[in-house]
Amino acid sequence: MASGVLIVESRPASPEEAAAYHDWYDNTHLPEILKVDGFVAARRLASLGGDTFIVIYEIDGDVEAAKAALAQAQASGTMSRPTGVELAPPPTVRYFTQLIR
Incomplete structure (x- = not known):
């Protein structure tokens, strides 16, 4: 079972860029x-209106360590720049950790 998740909500920058947006997400x-x-798994979901999308990334292990590893990958250039993603406003990015009761 995942110990946490990263949830990112975003949308294409325009209807004309929607194909590039989906291609970048799925294939890059x-x-x-x-x-x-x-990061061990990911799934994409569309809003009922189809104009907003979320990705739920499952994290196994220390969520803070995964967050730091992702930041390092982005800073080093290992991760590609987004294509066709609306940046104004930027995507909503939230990390969650499993509650232990």
């Missing part, structure tokens, strides 16, 4: 992020 970004230590 998801394979890249799943190579980062701690």
Whole structure:
């Protein structure tokens, strides 16, 4: 079972860039992020209106360590730049950790 998740909410920059947005997510970004230590699975979902999308990335192990590993991969240039993603406003990025009660 995952110890945490990263949830990212985003949308294409325009209807004309939607195909590039989905192609980048499916064929470039998801394979890249799943190579980062701690990230073990990902799934994409569309809002009922189809204009907003979320990705739920499952994290196994220390969520803070996975967050740091992702930041390092982005800073080093290992991760590609987004294609067709609306950046104003930027995507919403939130990390969650499993509650232990």
